Amino acid sequence: MLRAIGSASLDELIDQTVPAAIRMQSPLDIPPTLSEHEYLRHIKEVSLKNKLFTNYIGQGYYDTITPSVILRNIFENPGWYTQYTPYQAEISQGRLESLLNFQTMVSDLTGLPISNASLLDEATAAAEAMSMFFHTLNKQEKPERPRFFIDKEIFAQTKDVIRTRALPLGIELTEGDYKTFTPDASFFGAIVQYPNDKGAVEDYRAFTEAVHAAGAYVVMATDLLALTLLTSPGELGADVAVGSAQRFGVPLGYGGPHAAFFAVKDDFKRSIPGRLIGVSVDAQGNRALRMALQTREQHIKREKATSNICTAQALLANMAAMYAVYHGPDGLRNIARRVALLAQTVGEAIAERGFELVSNAFFDTIVVRVKDVNIIREKAERQQINLRYIDHQHIGISLDETTLPEDLYDLINCFENDTDPVTFDIAQDAELVHLPASLQRSSEFLTHPVFNSHHSESQMMRYIKSLENKDLSLNTSMISLGSCTMKLNAATEMMPLSWSHWARMHPFAPLDQAGGYQYIVDELSRYLCNITAFDACSLQPNSGAQGEYAGLLTIKAYHEANGDHHRNVMLIPISAHGTNPASAVMCGMKVVVVKALENGYIDIEDLKAKAAQYSNQLSGIMITYPSTYGVYEETVKEITDVIHQHGGQVYMDGANMNAQVGLTAPGLIGADVCHLNLHKTFAIPHGGGGPGMGPICVKSHLAPHLPGHVSLAGEKGVVSMSEGRGAVSAAPYGSASILLISYGYIRMLGAQGLTDATRYAILNANYMRARLASKYDILYTNHQGQCAHEFIVDLRPFKKTAEVEAEDVAKRLMDYGFHAPTMSFPVPGTIMIEPTESEDKAELDRFCNALLSIREEIEAIEEGKADKKDNPLKNAPHTQAVICSSNWEHVYSREQAAFPLHYVSENKFWPSVARVNNTVGDRNLICTCEPVESYMETEA
Numbered sequence: 015m016l017r018a019i020g021s022a023s024l025d026e027l028i029d030q031t032v033p034a035a036i037r038m039q040s041p042l043d044i045p046p047t048l049s050e051h052e053y054l055r056h057i058k059e060v061s062l063k064n065k066l067f068t069n070y071i072g073q074g075y076y077d078t079i080t081p082s083v084i085l086r087n088i089f090e091n092p093g094w095y096t097q098y099t100p101y102q103a104e105i106s107q108g109r110l111e112s113l114l115n116f117q118t119m120v121s122d123l124t125g126l127p128i129s130n131a132s133l134l135d136e137a138t139a140a141a142e143a144m145s146m147f148f149h150t151l152n153k154q155e156k157p158e159r160p161r162f163f164i165d166k167e168i169f170a171q172t173k174d175v176i177r178t179r180a181l182p183l184g185i186e187l188t189e190g191d192y193k194t195f196t197p198d199a200s201f202f203g204a205i206v207q208y209p210n211d212k213g214a215v216e217d218y219r220a221f222t223e224a225v226h227a228a229g230a231y232v233v234m235a236t237d238l239l240a241l242t243l244l245t246s247p248g249e250l251g252a253d254v255a256v257g258s259a260q261r262f263g264v265p266l267g268y269g270g271p272h273a274a275f276f277a278v279k280d281d282f283k284r285s286i287p288g289r290l291i292g293v294s295v296d297a298q299g300n301r302a303l304r305m306a307l308q309t310r311e312q313h314i315k316r317e318k319a320t321s322n323i324c325t326a327q328a329l330l331a332n333m334a335a336m337y338a339v340y341h342g343p344d345g346l347r348n349i350a351r352r353v354a355l356l357a358q359t360v361g362e363a364i365a366e367r368g369f370e371l372v373s374n375a376f377f378d379t380i381v382v383r384v385k386d387v388n389i390i391r392e393k394a395e396r397q398q399i400n401l402r403y404i405d406h407q408h409i410g411i412s413l414d415e416t417t418l419p420e421d422l423y424d425l426i427n428c429f430e431n432d433t434d435p436v437t438f439d440i441a442q443d444a445e446l447v448h449l450p451a452s453l454q455r456s457s458e459f460l461t462h463p464v465f466n467s468h469h470s471e472s473q474m475m476r477y478i479k480s481l482e483n484k485d486l487s488l489n490t491s492m493i494s495l496g497s498c499t500m501k502l503n504a505a506t507e508m509m510p511l512s513w514s515h516w517a518r519m520h521p522f523a524p525l526d527q528a529g530g531y532q533y534i535v536d537e538l539s540r541y542l543c544n545i546t547a548f549d550a551c552s553l554q555p556n557s558g559a560q561g562e563y564a565g566l567l568t569i570k571a572y573h574e575a576n577g578d579h580h581r582n583v584m585l586i587p588i589s590a591h592g593t594n595p596a597s598a599v600m601c602g603m604k605v606v607v608v609k610a611l612e613n614g615y616i617d618i619e620d621l622k623a624k625a626a627q628y629s630n631q632l633s634g635i636m637i638t639y640p641s642t643y644g645v646y647e648e649t650v651k652e653i654t655d656v657i658h659q660h661g662g663q664v665y666m667d668g669a670n671m672n673a674q675v676g677l678t679a680p681g682l683i684g685a686d687v688c689h690l691n692l693h694k695t696f697a698i699p700h701g702g703g704g705p706g707m708g709p710i711c712v713k714s715h716l717a718p719h720l721p722g723h724v725s726l727a728g729e730k731g732v733v734s735m736s737e738g739r740g741a742v743s744a745a746p747y748g749s750a751s752i753l754l755i756s757y758g759y760i761r762m763l764g765a766q767g768l769t770d771a772t773r774y775a776i777l778n779a780n781y782m783r784a785r786l787a788s789k790y791d792i793l794y795t796n797h798q799g800q801c802a803h804e805f806i807v808d809l810r811p812f813k814k815t816a817e818v819e820a821e822d823v824a825k826r827l828m829d830y831g832f833h834a835p836t837m838s839f840p841v842p843g844t845i846m847i848e849p850t851e852s853e854d855k856a857e858l859d860r861f862c863n864a865l866l867s868i869r870e871e872i873e874a875i876e877e878g879k880a881d882k883k884d885n886p887l888k889n890a891p892h893t894q895a896v897i898c899s900s901n902w903e904h905v906y907s908r909e910q911a912a913f914p915l916h917y918v919s920e921n922k923f924w925p926s927v928a929r930v931n932n933t934v935g936d937r938n939l940i941c942t943c944e945p946v947e948s949y950m951e952t953e954a
Contacts, residue, residue, distance in 0.1 A: 015777060015778075015781040015855060016777075018781055018784045018785060019777075019780045019781055019783075019784045019800075020784070021780075024773055024777060027776065027777060027780060027800070028677065028773055028776065030796075030798040030800050031646065031776055031780070031796065031798075031800045031801075031802060032646055032677050032678060032776075033646055033648045033650075035648070035651060036646075036650065036651065036678045036682055036683050037677060037678055038547075038676065038677060038678055038679060038682060041676075041765050041766070041769070042544055042545060042675075042676055042765040042768060042769065043544045043765070044541055044544065044545075044760060044764055044765040044768065045761065045764070046764055047761075047762065047763065047764030047766070047767060048761050048762055048764075049762070050504075050506040050762060053506060053758060053761055053762050054506060054509065054510075056761070057510045057754070057757075057758065058510075058513075060530045060533055060534065061510065061513055061515035061516055061530050062515060062530070063529030063530035063532075063533055064515045064516070064519055064527065064528055064529060064530035064531060065398070065526075065527040065528075065529070066398075066514065066515055066518055066519070067395075067398045067399060067400045067523065067527060068398060068399050068400065068421060068424075069266075069400045069518075069520040069523065070399065070400060070401050070402070070410075070411045070412050070413065070425065071400050071401070071402045071410070071412065071520050071522050071523065072213075072378075072379050072402060072410060072411075072412025073169050073170070073171070073211070073402065073410075073412070073522060074136050074169050074171070074172075074237075074257075074258055074260075074744070075258075075260060075266055075269070075520055075521055075522070076260065076261040076266075076378075076412065076414040076415070077266060077414045077415070077416040077518060077520075078260070078261045078262070078263055078264065078265070078266075078414065078415050078416065079263065079415050079416060080263045080264070080265060080333070080337075081263060081336075081337065081340050081474075082471075083340065083471045083474045083475055083478070084263055084333055084336045084337060084340065084474075084478075085512065087475060087478045087479070087482075088329070088332060088333055088336060088478060089329075089333060089511075089512065090508070090512060091482070092487060092488060092489045092503065092505075092699075093482040093485070093487050093489050094109070094329065094332065094482060094487070094701070094702065095329055095503065095508070095699040095700075095701050095702075096487045096488035096489060096500075096503055096699050096700065096701075097109055097328075097485050097486075097487045097488075097700065097701065097702035097703075098493050098495060098498065098500060098700050098702070098703075098833060099326075099328070099700065099702065099703035100113075100291075100304075100305060100702065100703065101305070101837075102486075102824065102825075102828070102833060102834055103302065103303065103304035103305070103927070103930045104296075104302075104825065104828055104891050104925040104926070104927050104928070104929060104930060105484075105485060105486040105828055105833060105891075105923075105925050105926075106484075106485055106486075106702075107302070107303055107481075107484040107485070107926045107927055108480075108481030108482055108483065108484035108485040108926075109328065109332060109481070109485055109702040109703075110291050110303035110304065110305075111303060111481055111484075112331075112332045112335050112336065112481055113131040113132075113289075113291045113328060113331060113332065113335070113702075114131075114291045114293070114303060114941070114942070114943060115335040115336075115338070115339060115464055115465075115943065116129075116131045116132060116259075116273070116275075116331045116332065116334060116335035117129040117130065117131050117290075117291060117941055117942055118460075118462060118464075118465075118942040118943040119238075119334070119335055119338045119460060119465070120238070120255075120259075120275040120277050121277055121941075121942050122459035122460050122461075122942075123238050123241040123242065123246065123459055123460075124236065124241065124246055124247050124248055124252075124255035124275070124277040125245075125246025125247060125248025125249045125255075125457065126246075126247065126248040126252070126254070126255055126277035126278055126279060127278075127279065127280050127942075128277065128278050128279070128280060128282070128283045128286060128290070128941055129275060129276065129277040129278075129941070129942070130275075130276050130277075130286050130287070130288040130289055130290050130326075131273075131288070131289055131290070131291050131326060131328070131331050132259070132273040132274055132275060132276070132288065132289075132326050132327050132328070132330070132331040132704075133256075133273075133274035133275070133276050133287070133288050133323065133326065133327070134274055134323075134325065134327060134556050134557055134560065134704075134743065134744075135258060135270060135272060135274050135556065135743060135744035135745065136169070136172060136235060136256060136257050136258040136274050136744055137169070137171050137172040137174070137175035137176070137741070137743065137744035138175055138274065138560070138742075138743060138744065139256035139257070139274040139275070139276050140168075140172050140175070140176060140205060140233060140235055140256050141175050141176050141178075141179040141180075142256075142276065142287045142288075142321055142323070143203075143205070143233035143254045143256055143276070144162055144176060144179065144180065144185065144203060144205065144233065145179060145183065145287075145320060145321065145600075146254070146282065146285055146286070146287065146320065146321075147162075147202050147203035147230070147231045147233070147253075147254075148162070148183060148185055148202055148203070149285070149320045150202075150231070150282070150285060151202040151203075151229075151230070151231075152202060157184060157185075157202075159199065159200060159201060159202035159229075159230070160184060160185060160186045160200065160202070161185075161186045161187075161188055161200045161201045161202065162176075162180065162185050162186070162187055162188070162201065162202060162203050162204065162205070163187075163188050163189075163190065163192075163195055163197065163201055163203070163204035163205070163225075164176060164187055164188070164189045164190075164204075164205055165189075165190070165191070165192040165195075165204070165205060165206040165207065165210070166189055166190060166191055167206075167207055167210035167211045167212055167214070168205060168206065168207040168210065168211055168235055169207065169211050169235070170211070170724045170725070171723070171724055171725060171741065171744045171745070172205075172207075172235060172744070173189070173724070174723065174724040174740055174741040175740070175741050175742065175743065175744060176205070177740050178567070178721075178740030178741060178742055179600070181602075181740070182567070182570065182600065182601045182602030182603075183600070183602060184602070188201075192204070192206050192216075192218070192221050193221075195221075196224070197224055197225050197227075197228035197230055198228055199228060199229060201225070201228060201230045202230050202231070203225075203230050203231045203232065203233065204221075204225050204230060204231075204232050204233070205232070205233045205234070205235065206218055206221065206232070206233075206234055206235070207234075207235045207236070208234050208235070208236045208237075208240075208244070208247060208250070209236075209237065209240055209244075209376065209377050209378075209379065212372055212373060212379070212381045212404075212410065213373060213376040213377070213378070213379025213380055213381055213410065213412070214372070214373035214375055214376060215240075215244065215373075215375040215376060215377060215449065215450060215453055216375075217250070217450065217452060217453055218232075218234065218250050218251070218252075219250055219251060222250060222251030222252060223251060226251065231253040231254070232251065232252050232253050232254075233252065233253065233254040233255070233256060234247040234250070234252035234254070234255050234256075235255075235256050235257055236255050236256070236257045237257055237261070237377070237378075238257060238259060238261070238262060238275070239261055239262070239346070239349065239350045239353065239378075239415075240350065240377045240378065241455070241459075242343070242346045242347045242349075242350040242455065242459070243347065243350050243351065243354060243377065243446070243449060243454065243455055244377065244449065244453050244454065244455055245452075245453045245454070245455055245456075245457075246455065246457060247277075248277075248279075249457065253278065253279050253281075253282070254276065254277065254278050254279075254282065255275070255276075255277045256274065256275065256276050256277075257274065257275055258272050258273070258274050258275070258744075259272065259273045259274070259275055259330070259331065259334035260272035260273075260330075260334075261414065261415065262333075262334035262337040262338060263333050263334060263336070263337035264330050264333050264334055265511075265512075265517035265518065265751065266517065266518055266519055266520055266521070267511070267516065267517055267519070267749070267750060267751030267752075268516075268519040268520070268521050268523075268528065268531050268745070268747065268750035268751055269521030269744070269745025269746065269747060269748065269749065269750045269751075270521075270556055270705070270743075270744075270745055270748060270749030270750060270751065270752075271327050271329075271330050271556065271704070271705035271749035271751070271752055272327065272330055272749075273326075273327035273328075273330040273331035273333075273334055273704075274327065276288060283939065283941075285320065287320070287321035287323045288321075288323045288326055289305055289323075289326050289703070290305065290306040290939075290941050291303060291304075291305060291306065291941060292304060292305070292306025292935045292936075292939055292940055292941050293935065293938075293940040293941075293944060294306075294930055294931050294932065294934045294935030294938075295930075295931050295934050295935075296927040296928040296929060296930050296931065297889070297928040297929045297930075297931070298893075298895075298896065298927075298928045300927060300928070302927040302928075302930045302931075303930075304930045304932060304935055306935055306936065306939060306941060321596065321600075322559040322562065322563060322593045322596035322597045322600055323559060324557060324558060324559040324593050324706075325556075325557035325558060325559065325560075325693070325703065325704040325705070325706035326703045326704045327701075327704040327705055328701055328702040328703035328704045329699075329701025329702055329703075329704060329705060330701075330704070330705065332702065336474070336478065338460060338465060339464055339465055339468050339474070339477070340468060340469065340474050341469070342460060342465050342466050342469055343458075343459055343460040343461070343465060343466070345469070346460070349415055350377075351446065352415075353377075353378045353413055353414060353415060353417070354377050354378060354446050354448075354449065355440065355442070355444060355446065356413045356417050356419070356422065356440070357376060357377065357378045357379065357380060357411075357413045357448075358444070358446060358447065358448050359422060359438055359439075359440050360380065360411060360413065360422055360425060360426060361376065361380040361448065363422075363426045363429075363436075363438045364380070364382055364426065364429045367426075367429050367430060369382050369383065369384060369429055370382070370383040371383075372408065374448060375448055375449070375450050375453075376448050377448075377449065378412055378413050378414065379410060379411065379412040379413075380410070380411050381404065381408055381409065381410050381411075382408070382409045382410075382411065382429070383407055383408055384407055384408070384409055384429075385407070386406070386407075387403050387405075387406055387407065387408075387409055390409060390428050390429060391403060393427070393428045394428045397424045397427070397428070399424060399425065399428065400520065400523055400524070400527075401428070402522075411425070419440055422436075422438060422440075423436045426438060462943040464943060483926075484926040485702075486828075486831075486832075486833050486923055488500060488502070488503070490831065490923050491831050491832050491833070491857070491860075491861075491923070492832070492833075492849065492850075492853045492857050492858075492861060493832075493833040494832075494833075494835045494847045494848055494849050494850075494853075494861060495833070495835055495836045495846075495848060496644065496804040496805075496806070496835055496836040496839075496845075496846025496847055496848040497591070497642065497669045497670065497804065497836060497839075497846065497848065498694060498700070498836065498848070499672045499691070499694035499695060499848060499850055500700065500848075500850065501672075501694075501697060501850040501851065501852040502697065502850075502852035503697055503698070503699035503755070504697065504758070504759070504762070506758065506762065507697060507754070507755045507758035507759055507762070508699070508755065510754050510758070511751055511752070511754060511755070515530065516530070516531075516751055516754060517751065519531060519750075521725070521745040521746065521747075521750065522725050531747070531750055534750075534753055534754060534757050535553055535747055535750075535753070537757065538553065538753055538756060538757045538760070539551035539553060539709075541757075541760050542690060542709065542711055543711055545675055545676075545679065545768070546679050546680050546681055546688055546690070546711040547679035547680065547681025547682050548679075548680065548681045548687075548688065548711035548712055548713055549711075549712065549713055549714040549717060550711070550712050550713075550714065550716070550717035550720060551709060551710070551711045551712075552564065552709060552710050552712075552720040552721050553707075553709040553747045553748055553750075553753060554709070554721045554723065554741065554742055554743050554745075554746060554747060554748045555689065555707070555708040555709055555710060555721075555742055555743060555748055556705075556706065556707055556708070556743045556745075556748035556749045557704070557706040557707070557708050558593070558668070558669070558689060558691040558693070558694075558706055558708040559593040559596070559597060559708065560708050560742055560743060560748075561668070561689025561690070561691075561708025561709060561710050562593055562594060562597035562636075562665075562667065562689055562708070563597045563600055563601065563742060564689070564708075564710050564720075564721055564742045565665050565687040565688070565689050565710045565712075566584070566597055566598060566601040566603065566634075566636075566665060567601055567719075567721070567739075567740075567742070568687055568710065568712060568716050568719045568720060568721075569633060569634050569663045569665060569686070569687060569716070570582075570601055570602070570603070570633065571719035571739060572663065572715065572716050572719050573633060573663075575718075575719065578661070580630065580631055581630075581631055581632060581633040581661070581662070582602065582603050582604055582631060582633055583603065583604050583606055583628040583631040583632050583633055584598040584601075584603040584604070584605055584606070584633050584634055584635070584636060585606050585607075585608050585621065585624055585625065585628075585632070585634070585635040585636070585657070585662075586598065586605055586606070586607060586608065586635070586636045587607070587608045587609075587610060587616050587636075587637065587638075587641075587642075588607050588608065588609060588610050589610050589614065589638075589641065589642040589643060589840045590636060590637075590638060590642065590667070591638070591642065591667065591669065591839075591840075594636045594667060598636065603633055604631075606624055606628060608620055608621050608624060608635075610643075613643075613645075613794055614641060614642075614643030614644075614645060614793070614794035615641065615643075615645070615647050615649065616637070616641070616647060616649070616653060618649055618652060618653065618656075621635075621653060621656060622656055625656050625657060625659075625660045625662070626660070628660075629660040629661070632657070632660045632661060632662040633662060633663065634657060634662040634663035634664060634665055634686075635653070635657045635662060635664055635665065636665045636666075636667060637650070637653065637664065637665070637666055637667065637685075638666070638667040638669055638670055639666055639667075639670060639674070639680070639683060639685075640670050640673050640674075640802035640803070640804075641670075641794075642669075642670075642839075642840045643793070643794040643806060643840060643841075644779075644794060644801045644802050644803070644804040644805045644806060644846065645794050645795065645796050645801060645802055646673075646796065646802055648796075650683050650684070651683065651684055653684075654683060654684025654685065655684065658684070663686040663687065663716075664684055664685045664686050664687075665685070665686070665687050665688070666680040666683070666685035666687070666688040667688075667689065668680075668688050668689045668690040668691055668694075668695070668708075669691055669694065670802070670803065670804070671688075671690055671691070671694070671695040672694060672695045672771075672772065672775050672803050672848075672850065672851075673772060673775060673776060673802045673803035673804075674772065675695065675768050675769065675771065675772045676765070676768050676769025676770075676771075676772050676773075677769065677772050677773070680711070681711075681713065686712065686713050686715075686716060687710055687711070687712045687713070687716055688710065688711055688712075689708045689709065689710045690708065690709055690710070690711065691706065691707075691708060692706070692707035692708070692709065692752070692753070692755075692756045693705065693706040693707060696755070696756035696759050696760070697755055697756060697758075697759040698752050698755045698756060699755075705749050705752055706749075707748055707749055707752060707753065707756070709748070719739060720739060721739055721740065721741055721742045721743075722739040722740065722741060723741045723745075723746040724741065725745075725746050726746050770851075771851040772803075772851070773851075774851035775803040775848075775849070775850055775851040776802060776803050778803075778849040778850070778851060778853060778858055779801055779802065779803050779804055779805055779847070779848065779849055780800055780801055780805075781855075781858060782805070782847060782849055782858055782861070782862055783795070783800075783801050783805045785859075785862040785866075786807060786862060786865055786866070789865075789866055789869040790807045790808065790809075790865070790869065791807070791808040791811065792805055792806070792807060792808070793805075793806040793807075793808050793841065793844065794806055803848055803850075804846055804847060804848035805846070805847055806840075806841060806844045806845070806846045806847075807835075807844060807845050807846075807847060807865075808841075808843070808844050809823055809843055809844055809845060810842075810843035810844070812872050812876075813843070815872075815875075815876045816872050816875035816876045816882065817875070817882050817883075818872050818875065818887050818888075819843070820837050820838055820842075820843050820844065820845060821837070822887040822888060822890065823845065823865075823868055823887065824837050824845070825887075825890040825891050825929055826868055826871070826886060826887045826890035826891070827864060827865075827868070828890065828891035828923075828925045829886070829890050829891050829892055829911065829912065829914060829918075829925075830864035830867070830868075830914060830915065830918055831864075831918055831921065831922065831923045832861055832864055835847040835848070836848075849861075860917055863915060863917075864914075864915065867914055867915055868887070871885065871886055871887060871914075872887070875887075880905075880906065881905055884904055884905050884906075885905075885906060886906055886910055886911050886914070889904065889911070889928075889929075890929070891925040891928065891929065892911040892912055892925075892928070893924060893925055893926065893927060893928050894924045896911075896928060897911060897912045
């Protein structure tokens with residue numbers, strides 16, 4: 015590999031690649047390497063620091079039963095958790111179908127026609143709804159309708175995140191009782207919870223009518239399981255319904271990852287945040303799924319974006335969808351009815367003992383008024399029970415799917431004297447008297463055959479496998495996506511996530527019960543600070559874009575603490591990922607674009623001019639390092655110095671951290687804050703488009719301004735959260751359970767292994783660059799001709815010479831068994847290749863051979879030996895049905911189409927549909943499962 019590159023040694027290659035001025039001078043301070051066997055024993059010991067109490071805390075988080083067939087075949091299956099976001103629809107039909115099922119499930123249960131798939135958590139989904147309403151009704155720079163109403167009985171963490179989001183946008187929040195609230199023309203929207211924070215089931219029909227009469231919109235935060243028994247938000251007049259799908263079979267995991275849902279009236283289909291899966295057709299006229307309305311993606315809207323959503327919790331949405339498929343409408347109703355019956359039994363038993371229930375209308379949650387919570391708390395903790403202690407006189411109890419009738423003895427005993435035995439009766443056919451008759455559901459849901467066909471384990475296992483077979487994942491071949499770092503997600507890193515002491519922890523359990531998670535939080539924070547050369551860390555942001563947002567909010571808070579409220583200009587290079595300007599706008603900042611030079615470097619002269627021009631207003635700059643073009647800019651320290659001279663802060667996007675670990679660090683380069691994509695550099699799997707984690711590390715002067723969280727108010731020993739700063743995610747440590755993966759990655763690699771991973775990533779990229787350079791133009795290398803961990807291949811010349819475009823190459827790679835690299839970013843008409851350190855030479859060679867073979871196919875067109883219209887690239891990908899059809903009218907052979915190289919025939923991956931027609935899908939937007947007749951028509 016080194017001979018191909020032209021370097022004498024790996025050390026020489028690194029010296030030729032990474033500028034000496036920014037090199038790390040000492041090894042990382044990471045504990046000694048653990049073997050996989052040692053690590054599993056270690057992490058088991060750490061897990062036992064978590065105390066597993068029976069939880070009745072609720073607040074949007076509930077224990078649940080993950081059906082074993084889903085646990086084994088999706089959650090623990092690399093065929094599902096290593097998939098990439100379905101940007102290449104032809105090799106993503108399985109996860110796209112599952113996500114369409116998720117949308118249909120949400121749409122049916124909420125009574126709203128359009129649903130996305132999906133969002134990060136309930137609190138951020140509520141904030142997205144507020145933002146969407148705000149931008150819909152306020153088109154002017156000075157908002158005409160700046161006010162948003164929050165009912166006092168929504169979840170505390172949702173209020174926390176809404177407050178954080180509202181402040182930079184100039185949204186004025188009014189909190190109160192929906193029953194006495196009178197909306198006027200100054201309000202753009204309102205939010206209520208159904209059932210609410212205290213478990214009460216309220217009828218919001220008159221409220222929604224009043225809000226609509228004032229010209230504003232209503233978002234209803236709700237619960238999918240409750241909606242199987244309750245009238246849907248759509249029928250109550252809600253414009254948007256949001257919530258978490260967690261209790262549909264997704265483990266608690268101390269707060270995540272979980273899929274949030276977001277359903278809207280048809281009026282909002284062009285402004286809904288996140289991803290919509292839609293139905294279209296392929297080149298053969300067959301039904302095909304794809305991501306719809308892709309022009310709404312934030313990398314296109316940039317500073318005009320109204321959301322920075324990038325990660326969707328696709329893996330968890332798929333689990334929730336499969337939970338609904340497995341149980342079906344009757345199964346879900348039965349689960350919900352059983353939970354409601356147990357809540358009714360507990361509520362009535364406690365009331366019989368002289369306690370008052372705050373609400374008589376409830377589904378799964380009751381709130382009890384008591385004289386002194388401490389007496390009951392002592393009895394509960396003695397029985398290893400967690401209740402929700404709202405204040406000195408109110409206790410919340412939320413029951414769930416895992417509650418057994420025998421559990422009720424201990425639960426009721428908390429409210430019983432110590433002499434009388436606990437007795438109660440559960441009549442299985444009892445009427446649910448605490449669900450108001452006027453709010454009991456009468457409309458049907460989940461009527462589509464997919465939710466009524468797979469209720470045995472055999473059926474379910476085969477359905478899941480049939481979808482998996484349609485998708486290319488890392489268990490098939492390398493996925494060489496530039497800036498997305500699709501590396502190995504080692505099995506040993508993944509295994510502990512299923513263990514009960516990690517999976518069943520409630521995020522609001524007392525800290526003294528979460529010793530294992532606190533250990534991981536403290537240790538991982540320390541490692542990440544050492545790796546980045548920073549001083550403090552927040553693990554709360556639960557996606558990379560959330561990390562961007564949290565990092566910019568931290569900078570904003572720092573300036574404001576210094577009295578510099580006017581510092582609101584953020585410089586962003588033109589090459590930056592589209593979430594960068596979107597995040598800046600969400601923070602209330604003004605985006606000023608910095609030019610790039612021909613070689614892809616930031617234009618220093620333009621930077622200096624703009625820094626000087628906006629010196630008094632400069633908040634900072636957002637840079638990616640190595641640059642988005644795949645090179646280590648030698649001028650990076652000059653860039654950071656210029657910003658600091660003008661009083662700004664430097665935000666570093668951590669997308670390319672895989673080229674830094676152990677060799678250099680953001681803190682050494684001059685950055686003040688950096689977010690880390692744990693789902694890239696630190697081995698959390700992408701899961702078909704999420705989960706992600708985007709924690710931020712900062713210099714000490716920014717540490718006081720890191721995100722806080724309402725659930726940690728008053729808790730002792732919390733060092734990574736500061737009081738007074740708002741939350742950016744629903745849970746205090748984001749998607750806490752998957753922090754285990756990054757912790758395991760670091761512990762099993764150790765200091766030298768982490769550094770070697772970076773060195774091998776650079777070696778692999780330069781080897782591929784060297785192999786391809788003879789046949790393709792390589793853009794943007796450094797003055798020694800080397801690239802960083804990724805490089806850009808220019809495909810633009812072929813449009814002139816052969817009428818071949820980047821998309822044709824991307825689709826043709828599928829015939830060779832590969833997922834395309836990042837296409838047309840950051841330069842249109844190119845592909846950006848990042849092999850990572852995980853791939854061996856044989857796999858790198860297979861991919862290079864595929865691209866070199868494709869180059870020969872292009873040459874055949876250029877030389878007139880192949881037809882410009884009818885050739886393997888223009889017709890790619892070729893499905894099995896097309897190849898096996900008795901009707902073959904192409905001028906090239908079936909063998910060339912399907913088996914262009916020998917290795918392909920040995921392990922053929924067949925795309926399940928031909929090239930998808932995006933235009934048809936956008937013109938005819940269908941985002942739920944169609945009637946079964948449409949499948950028959952397509953097949954005919």
